[in-house]
Amino acid sequence: MTKDPVYLLSTDPQCLTRIQKELPDCIPVDSIESLFEMLQPHSRVLLFVDVAQLEHASPDALQAIALVLIQCPPARRKDRPEYDSWLQQAIAALQPAAVLPPDPTVQDVRIGYTMGCALLNRGRLERQRREALFQVLQRIAEAVEREDSLLYALQSAQQILAESVDAVYAETWIPDSGRTALIHSGIWFRSSHMFEGFFQESLQYSFVPGEGLPGAAWQSGELQWRTDVRTDRTFLRAALAERYQLGAGFAIPLFAGEELVSVGVYFFDRPRVIDPYIVELVSRAAWEFQQTIAHKSEMLESRRKQEHIRQLLGFRDQFLYNLNHEIRTPMNGVIGMASVLAEDAADPEQREFAEAIVTSAQRLMSSFEQLVFFLQEIPSDPETLNSQLEGVNLNDVLSSVCDQHTITATRRRIQFKPILRLTPYRVVGSRQLIGFVCSNLLEFCFSQAHNETTLRVESAEDKPAGNNLPVGLVVQMEYQGECLPDSVIDAVNSPDANGEALYRATTGVGPALPLAQRITAAFNGRFHLESLGRCRYRITVSLPVSEVEYSQPAASTAVATDDRTDASDAAHQQPAVLLAEDNRINQLVLARHLRSRYAVETAATVQQALKLAGKKRFALLLLDINLGNGTDGVGLLQQIRRGSGPNAATPAIAITGYTQSGDVDWLLDVGFAEVLGKPVLQQQLLDRVQTVVSRTENQQ
Template sequence: MMRSPLGSDAQAIAFEARHSPEGLLARYANGRVKHFWARQVLTAIGAGSLALLDTVQLGLITCALALVGEGVDCAILRQVPRWLKRGMPFDWISRITTVTAGFQAMTISACILLTLLAQSEHHVSFFAIAFLVGATFNAGVVITYHPPAGKTRVGIYAATGLIYMALDIAMEGGLVAHHGFEMMAVLLMANNVRAFLTMVIGAQRYHVQSNRELIKGAQALEKSNQELLEAQREARQLALVARHANDSVIMSDKHGKIIWINEAFQKVTGFGWHEAVGQEAGALLNGPETDAETIQAIQSAVREGRPVRTHILNYTKDGRRIWVDINLVPICDEDGQTDVVVAVERDITAAKMHAIELAGAKAKAEEAARAKAAFLATMSHEIRTPMNGIIGMSDLLSESALGPQQREYVSAIHTSAESLLRIINDILDYSKLDAGKMTMVEEPFSLARCIRMSADLLRGSARDKGLFLDICHDMALPDIIMGDEGRVRQVLLNLLGNAVKFTAAGGITLRVMAERKGTTYAVRISVTDTGIGVPPDRAARIFEQFEQADVATTRKFGGTGLGLAISRQLAQRMNGNLVLMPGDKPGATFVFTFAASAQPAERPTELRAPAVTQVLDLTGITILLAEDNRTNSLLIARYLADAEITLWFATNGREAVELVREHKPDVVLMDVSMPELDGITATIQIRETQGWQPHIIALTANAFDSDRDDCIAAGMNDFLPKPVRKADLLAALARSPRVHKPLGSSPTHRVSGEGQAKEAPNWTSQPASGTTSGRSTRSSGL
């Protein structure tokens, strides 16, 4: 049976959830409640037998006792799923259900001991012992699901057998002949019970372990296949980029002999494949006027295994001189020796020869800068899509029943993913600034609260390193100022985060002052640490993109080198600046200044309150999820797993349009980037249709303001950037006019996909009694 990608991961999650202590307890409770009447067959047989063989009163008494015990136990067990969902302590639930199990076992034991009162001439000891063995077998069947309850029942039944024999002997006035046979019968039955329990427990453990090993094997196989496919895809993409690049690309061995060239090289130089491959690049391209020092510099860089970029004069096949900008990168082997040299060359002859074409070259450079920004934004989109799955699934996994070691692993995954997301956001912010698309807002906020909240976020990290973090101000701060609170906090978090990162002892002091000048405030915030500081020769460069104090700093502390560059540009956008103050003391002092307008007297203060996550009732609504990434679809399905909804899946925009027309969903979660038909075009087609119009929410990793505007212009009602968090998704659904009621009773989740079963993986956890039919996947939550 073929499974969708990452199907075994979902299967492993569902398997571990079912076999976790909470899952086993829930299954135990459901099973006991479900088979209540089946167990009463044994009760009816016992009570009826006593009524026929002895008295009706004795039969009724034993039947009533058994039903009382079963009724109390099942009444408590019916509450277990609700308690687990509400987050009640597991140990408390286990103890309560163990007590009710013991009470139920004692009522059965009381029924068995009452047979001693039988007035029949025939001994009923064998009947009582057989009944006791049957009850023990019944307790042993579920002992692996709730060990405390099972062991309590078995212990009570064992004690009952001993009490029964002792009372029987006492009532007979001593041992008589039939007692020996009864004792032998008890021993034989006890041995059978022991063998049965051993077999049940061993078989269950073997079954669970075997299934777990099978799932682990499937996960390993899927991961290996995915990594292999990814490596092959990346290799094909790199080969296509190099082959069709506009710049000349040359690959040479460590001796300088050419081993590969692209088509652009052949067009620029005139040398064909067979004429160039096997020749030394210098001998083929250099000429009498080529600068010897430049040649020497390139050869030295190759020998030392370091990259070099320079301009050099080359000659084409027909003897024409061309100036090229060469970017040469040696690739080293495992021993650190140069193995392959990759050179990317660009013809800059016109820029060297003509002043007019110099302006054209400048335009090309600006175009290249815009292309870089577009590339960074595109890469941010491509990385955010899988990051959505990583962060979301780690959030969901952290909410499940995990051991300490597994929780540590999940925490490490989540922390690493958040760190990567911060790097992606830095790159995206820089590309926005570089492309001139960064917008600043003007809204009222409390400067003191902004500073305090920023410091509180880093206070825990400082405390873990034994550092102090103090906030000082020499004058009273204004209550409310006008500006972009989010960008002010972003700069503060970057400065405080760097201070904590690069400080090993001592601490950090944040000092703030705000001086009023007419209708504006000049705000000055300094962050001083006692860390490693910045060497004077590097002080000017740390505000450049991708720069840190030195390479060793990058290796030791990590980071992209974009934080200070972004922070300075943000400060300048706020009519201020960010500078490093010179000084002889250890550590560093950064000064962040910006201008903020005073709060107008006639304007009421409106501070943004923290968002409150509401619990929604999605009962009865239909949601269509249009998403081509299976991991992201799985994540959204998990987010909505507790809602009583009908959830449809579409893997491209064309399917989404068809399903909207056919099933009329209330809400559409529309991914913007999909094959065949993208989300923007699909939305336009839906809005042009005369008929049902759903509430459409955009899901996209494109986080520019222009992307949001494009979505709204196409007819979408809301916008959710990736990674999508559960709280953000629920908040967006709450804004839909079809969702308005508070959460009521426990929900049921239905996932439908008629005609879509081959597209949508089975992401729902099936209960023990669940069934799947047709091409739809449906499940009921516990």
């Protein structure tokens, strides 16, 4: 008796008695529904059933049941005139193991039972093979994903497949460099050491398409089977196979698209006719391997490209990092020396020439800073840019930008009046890009404004009528200067102007205006250029308000260029400043800028600076970061701080050509009170030094 249970469902008492007499262990059930309630998931059973009981049963629901159908007695067929047709349809749909007559004999029952058991066993074998196939495919996919090298992936897949089909030896052949023949890859599997000789002697062989078992698989693109390789005339290593007692063999090609990757060859220890199960297993495994390899190749190629891009970006950033310093340092000398010449020149024409050098150098530095900003600070993909959007304190950005341009306004004799109003709201955007927009607009206004013209910058809230919540924060700039053509105003204000048309229309007024308009539009802001008459213009930028709120900062104050403290108001005793700068020209320029208010002592090396710092107390340490000879201002500051000398707590300002935001943050973190980027202008230098010295005096 089979281990699988046997159930009986019939309404004919005579049929029930006869079957139970022959199969005493069968279990009677009264309906299909009650049978399903008794069965465990995926269980397979043998069911003797009256065909009339299956009228409403689903074929899919009965797929795990081996059926032996019992026909209805003639007396019950009267209720179904088309019984014969209905019976044939049921047999076709249910595929029973046997169909018994209405009044089955003992012999009929035995035949039905035998055929039902055979069907159960066949179904069990098919299920086991499906499960084995799934496990093999899963192991191969996991092995391929795990291995970084294609050859290692082939080796792992070959071993898994060989063990799954009980092969005693397996090998992998790959195309040569010219893709004209197959050569041994060196990848092989053996179940016994006796096959090592077969491997060694096979290394000397190669196969062109159609030649030998590997070549036949390459040419056909399909699995090739040899019942006995020892007697097969097409198998070129028949003598070797005889010596090492190999039997049947097959080869399966692997492709990546149209290109052959390899041919796997597997051998058994005895002759064997083609096995459909092995053919299906190997074919499915080859397909799975090809799909996984294709997917992994795409991932590896994508990863390789990303790594290549990352390296290129790293080289670019390092180049810009070094270029930033190498340009700022000499420009500091150019602007500084030209400023000194302009101050000391007795001839008005010479002073004008020197001021022209300063102005040109400043414009060059402005263009250079914009170039570095766009190359290094702005992400190249929208996703990264969106991830950097934040709630930005607009007044903080404007204060910083206005501070940076105050010196420029003074030098150009422009009355510069920032009016920054407090607001508890932030705007949506990138701090760097919004600062870039405001800085570009100020540069544009400075380039267009006439001397002795007031440039007013004002911030305000943009509120619709009757609504307390602002929809945006507004920056307005007003200036009087060069008259702009109407075409420029129309192009800047047009919401449909693309980049090329915008830049073409604004040719002659510089790139600042179209750049600001495009970036504002990218943040869903509004940009408007308005003529107020008589060559006076107002630029309005409205940026959307973020829902993020922040606490009110300390009150901002308006900055005017005519309220600056003059050198004559300095204290009678000048504070002492230690200047450490290895570049002779920059040392002269910085010392000249400071000596109007401070007593400056200079050092060109770390050793000289340490010696001076150990002798007397200074009000401020002004340290260049790159001091040459492998030393820097950071190390110098740390040595002074660790010592017990008079300047262990003296505030320090860093002077550097490395001005990226990360560099500035790092210098502030290691202990510098302020960071000045080269080129350093005189008024900017004096303001920062005075701020730090005054702050220290107030704290004391």
